[in-house]
Amino acid sequence: MKPIISRENGLYKDLKNLAANSQARRKAGKTLLDGVHLCEAYLQQIGMPQLCVVADTAQTHPEVAAILLKCEAQQVLCISLPENLYQAISQVENGVGILFVILTPVPVLPEMIEHTSVALDGLQDPGNLGSLLRSAAAAGVRHVFCAPGTAFAWSPKVMRAGMGAHFLLNIYEQADLQSILSVARIPVLATSSHTQTTIYQANLKQAVIWLFGHEGQGVSPELMKMATQTVTIPQQAAIESLNVAASAAICLFEQVRQQLSV
Structure with a gap:
């Protein structure tokens, strides 16, 4: 777990830009999954994220701890933020403080559409x-x-x-x-x-x-x-x-x- 405590940290600035700017998300080909449910669904259906971000206050939450354990076991970079820095990038009110940074999927267009x-x-x-x-x-x-x-x-x-x-x-x-x-x-x-x-x-x-x-x-x-x-x-x-x-x-x-x- 890598702690970040400064707003001037380059990685934190990138996170804040991704959170606030749709054009930045499109340009980077990345997006944020905010909250336990989305993170768990991603792990179950897709796999590991590029980055896992948690608020200091959420690290002992049982569901967050389980997600962190899975990510660290697969050597995913995990960072912790003070609550005030985390809330500046999260758009979930009163949520549990965890989010993923993932690559935006870009599927290949099917040659033939046969399913609804x-x-x-x-x-x-x-x-x-x-x-x-x-x-x-x-x-x-x-x-x-x-x-x-x-x-x-x-x-x-x-x-x-x-x-x-x-x-x-x-x-x-x-x-x-x-x-x-x-x-x-x-x-x-x-x-x-x-x-x-x-x-x-x-x-x-x-x-x-x-x-x-x-x-x-x-x-x-x-x-x-x-x-x-x-x-x-x-x-x-x-x-x-x-x-x-x-x-x-x-x-x-x-x-x-x-x-x-x-």
Whole structure:
């Protein structure tokens, strides 16, 4: 365990920059996993981090101690920070003081999409994106394609909302959805209020690509034209529309229900 007690320490400055700056995270190809749950999920699903950071006050916490033991056994660099320095880089209020620095995964685009996937066109709210990713992972989705303009999937806010879902998905940033959808060999489904077919009437027993868009503007007209089918979620007329993360969860788990009934 390497203690760092100065704000002027170069490694600490790098950590603070990663924590505060999305561009810095993208440029470095790194992100932060903040909290016991995300760190445990990463160890279980992926492996060892580049760096493990703990607050002095958290070192004796049983879950933190167990994570530290695993990291040190694999010779991962572990550093300790005074509580005030740790809180300056953590975005979790009243959490247990541990975080990982990891390389942001960059999966290779599949040559052919054969499994149910999600394509996101300009989804901007980190909480919505994280919740959607959590639902996608729980529903058995393999791939998530994020078009330019979509929130950075590996930002700390999105990852906290995702609760470890990221490590069960292949997430493709800056994806060219037009190219991807143009060669898709499975149906592309988009939700729309201008159709009569409900998700409960659609045949969802096969693999599909779900297309979801911006919270306010929805899917762009260009991409909407590429949808094989549009479906609607029945709801009360007094409500203009559902939250995109809620809509995605309803669609994905209606598909799960239909597939389980085969």
